[in-house]
Amino acid sequence: MSPPRVAVIGGGVAACSLAHGLRDSLASRAVSLHVFEMGRASGGRAATRGTRDDPGLRVDHGVPAFAALTPEFGALCESLVAADVLRRCDGDGSAFGVLRSSGTFEAEDAAGAPTRYRPPVGKGMNALCDGLLGGESTLANFTPSTMVTKVEPVAAQWRLTSKGGVDLGTFDWLVVSSTGLAHPRWRTTFGGEPPLVEAAAALGDTALDATLAALVPLQSKPAAMLAYGSDAAAAWASLPFFKAQVEADPVLSRIVVQRVSQSLTAVVLHSTHEFARSAAHVYGATSTAARIAGAKSDAGEEGRILDAMLVAAEKRLGGLLGPAAAMRSPAWGPHLHRWGAAFPDAPLLPEGRAVVPSARVAFCGDFVEGGEGRGGSVEGAALSGLRLAKALQREIGGLCGAD
Ligand SMILES: Cc1cc2nc3c(=O)[nH]c(=O)nc-3n(C[C@H](O)[C@H](O)[C@H](O)COP(=O)(O)OP(=O)(O)OC[C@H]3O[C@@H](n4cnc5c(N)ncnc54)[C@H](O)[C@@H]3O)c2cc1C
Incomplete structure (x- = not known):
């Protein structure tokens, strides 16, 4: 039997932390993850910008360095320091x-x-998401430069379509790691109904409707x-x-x-x-x-x-x-x-609304409030991805266990 297919919209810290949290399940092929990112690479607001004019120039134009306040995120950062993905900011300029x-x-x-972290000398902040995804040997299927503009519930699955009209396939679960797709600001930025709002109208799932309603006041x-x-x-x-x-x-x-x-x-x-x-x-x-x-x-x-x-x-x-x-x-x-x-501003999406099993939709990102008070930060995004990995393992029967 083929493993459950999970589509993730967006490839920032939260999505890459989700992939990191699912790494054992991905290695044992208990689940198959497909990450679609509209930018040229992973990272989102933790991305590094380059230029063809000067290949040596890297600019961390979003987050330049970040703090770890919780033991769980601190432990993850230290493991990334050991893997030369991050360095601690102590006294090195x-x-x-x-x-x-x-x-x-x-x-x-x-x-x-x-305790704060930044990329090692000679690397950009994109090292963080690349490291979480597993570098060259990534088990998450990562597709850059692909903006998802349509999500449709089709026979107990989700069908995704890109901005260029390309059919991206059908999936058992849909993970949304950016509010854009579900928030009224889509109307002013791109025009038309937010894709997930349109899909929810067709689905008629009251739990999903409640989650989408909870996202509306988010600024x-x-x-x-x-x-x-x-x-x-x-x-x-x-x-x-x-x-x-x-x-x-x-x-x-x-x-x-x-x-x-x-x-x-x-x-x-x-x-x-x-x-x-x-x-x-x-x-x-x-x-x-x-x-x-x-x-x-x-x-x-x-x-x-x-x-x-x-x-x-x-x-x-x-x-x-x-x-x-x-x-x-x-x-x-x-x-x-x-x-x-x-930076998302209160009221953030309560953790209890972030997973909607009846619609097979879940949310992760720095806009989800997990109780640590770290919304709007790299730490908040990473913790929400790690939490969702555990929740998905519980929801999708047959996935191998994670700690
Ligand atoms: C200028 C700036 C400075 C910051 N400084 C700090 C700091 O000092 N410390 C700190 O902790 N945090 C800081 N932050 C916040 C931090 O960067 C974020 O909290 C964190 O990176 C959010 O990660 P995320 O995965 O939740 O969201 P994102 O990084 O936004 O990831 C969502 C991804 O989804 C993609 N996407 C959206 N819609 C679609 C679609 N339809 N199809 C495909 N892909 C899509 C986006 O391109 C994006 O890559 C800063 C942010 C900014 C912008």
Whole structure:
């Protein structure tokens, strides 16, 4: 008998953690997992951006480093450190702190800081999802550059179709790892009914309807970013931090300085949620939403937003960085990338609603509240994927056990 087929929409931290949690079941062929991701690779908001112009340039344009507060996630991170997928941020040029309104940098007190992780030197944050998926020998069937735009209940199974109209097959279970497919914001971004809402109307499953209703009030705080490689790498690299919160600024919330090589430093500016909200109609021409899904972007507006972010950075970093020329003559970029949903905001989806056996639908992602209070973080996403692995093993009879 062929194993139950599980389709996963999205290939971010939550989906890859699900694959990691199911690795024994995948190895024994007790289940077959098929991950569809609209981006070019795994990672989602924990992705690394590259450019054909300079193969050496990597920019972690979403999460640059993350904290582990729970023992379960801490243990997973330590196993990934041992496998050279992550490194601990302790004293290796990973200084964290605050850029005060006065323009001075104040490093955080290391004694009170959480354990944080980032990719090893020479790797990008995409190493995390690649490592969770199992690297080269991955047992999850991972299909990149494939946006799922239609899900249909057909004879006790789910049929998936891609944006290009390609039939992606039928599956026994459907896992949704991004709210997009089920949330009203689909209407404003892409037009039409959210695909899962349309499918639920045909299915008439009251438990699924209740879960979808619980997702409606979920809001997301947006964030904009810009990144660029710079000839003035040495000047940027000499800044005394890796990641700094920007104190009391209407435009910028964080500045992240990634030392890529001796001659290249990538800088990512994160806007405040309020600033990103004022730019809600602009995604950035090179964002996945614009490239793959056809979300609109306006070049003039992009220029205005980039300019406002650069001016704010010049103002705050002037005393530390020297001449503004370092900011105005990047070797690559600046590029704007507005995340439609950077950080989910309460009310998150309660864990009790995340698995709907009657409809064979389940949700995982940082928008699911598992009781640890880690929603909206890499940790929250990973824990939700690991929890779902256990739940699926319980739900789908015959799967080999996981601890
Ligand atoms: C700028 C920024 C800074 C951040 N900083 C931090 C930090 O310092 N610390 C921290 O812990 N967290 C941080 N986060 C949050 C963290 O990145 C997320 O919580 C985490 O990566 C979420 O993982 P996920 O798997 O739940 O969702 P996602 O990463 O969003 O994964 C969902 C995936 O689904 C894909 N997808 C969506 N719709 C479809 C479709 N129809 N078909 C196919 N694929 C689809 C998407 O492309 C995406 O890859 C930050 C996020 C951003 C944006």
